[in-house]
Structure formats: C-alpha cells, structure tokens
Amino acid sequence: EPEVTQTPSHQVTQMGQEVILRCVPISNHLYFYWYRQILGQKVEFLVSFYNNEISEKSEIFDDQFSVERPDGSNFTLKIRSTKLEDSAMYFCASSRGGSGQPQHFGDGTRLSIL
C-alpha cells in the first residue's frame, strides 16, 4: 500500500537555526498538508498546498514558516529561525482530492529545539 514518507525521523537543532523537514507524498495525490503535534496536545493544522501554492494556512504558520514542492515528488516545510516552542512532532499528509477526502499521514519528524 502506498504511503507518505518523511525524513528525518528525528531532528535536533539549536534555537535560531533553520530546519527543513522533508516529505514524499503518495504519488497520485494532489493535495499536501503539514500538521504538528506538541507533546501531550492535539494535532494542529499548519498549511495546505495545492497546484504549487498555499491553499490555506493557520495562525501558527507565520513568516518563519514556508513550504515548497521543489520537484515532482518532494514537499518540504522550512522553519527559518527555530524557537523552543517549535519543538513538536511534524506530520506531513496528502490526499487525492481536497475538502472531504481522507488524508493519509506520514510517520512524522520529531523536532527538538535546544
């Protein structure tokens, strides 16, 4: 069964450094998403991406965050200057269609900011 893959599985970074999280969505999916989950809290939406542009973003997704689809397979999340509160599990997801279609999640990148 096709799946969403994410790298790295764990990233440790000093506060203030830039970090790039990578995702390979399911190949025939057209919609891509990033979510995060702070330890002990619920999963929160960050951003959705379709047709090479952002469809929707949350208040969390401020100017420090950016997303890109640099080629036909990868989907990346960049955090420009990390803060301690960015420590969380980051999940990439993809879906065949937009609203109403189930989203399939990768196994996440654990980001630890020191």
Added chain:
Amino acid sequence: RKEVEQDPGPFNVPEGATVAFNCTYSNSASQSFFWYRQDCRKEPKLLMSVYSSGNEDGRFTAQLNRASQYISLLIRDSKLSDSATYLCVVNEGNQGGKLIFGQGTELSVKP
C-alpha cells in the same frame, strides 16, 4: 466552546467488551467527518470516514447526527490491538482541506 470535543477518557475495558466514543463539533457547516486512531507517538491512521447514514466496517460502527452535531464510534468485541487513542476529526468544508482534530480518547483493552 472547543471546535471538536471528545470524551476525556481514558477508557479501560476487558477484551471482548463493547466501547463507545462520543464527539461533538461546533461548526454546523462542517462537511466531512472521520475517525483516526493514533498509537503512542505515532502518526494518525485513518480508521473510517463517517457518513450521514451511518457506516460499519467489521467491528467498527460510526454514526453521525448533523442536527445534534454529534459523531460516535462503537467498537464491538474489543481486542488488545484496539488499544490506542481515537481521534475525532472534522473538515469544515473550506477549500484548503484543513482537518480539525479533537483531543482524542485513550482506550486501553486489558486481557
């Protein structure tokens, strides 16, 4: 009021028990509804979509009541492997496809 609210849990049940999870959502314009399960420190995995007519998948039955803005999940004959956190998830129909997650209800099935 929280956007998606679930029973706080945890639920501790013996193998073979029937267990029900409840969820309410605040936005009456919500369009799509799902149950996901999440094992400890792992990704959410789609369990089932929830349809207005109700739907069943083996031991799992999901119900939706749009008038009450209420969603339920029933697990019959629970197995040890059902132990996980169950997430009620709502899409409000916006074009971006944003999913709104509940806090989750933890289930522990004991032998």
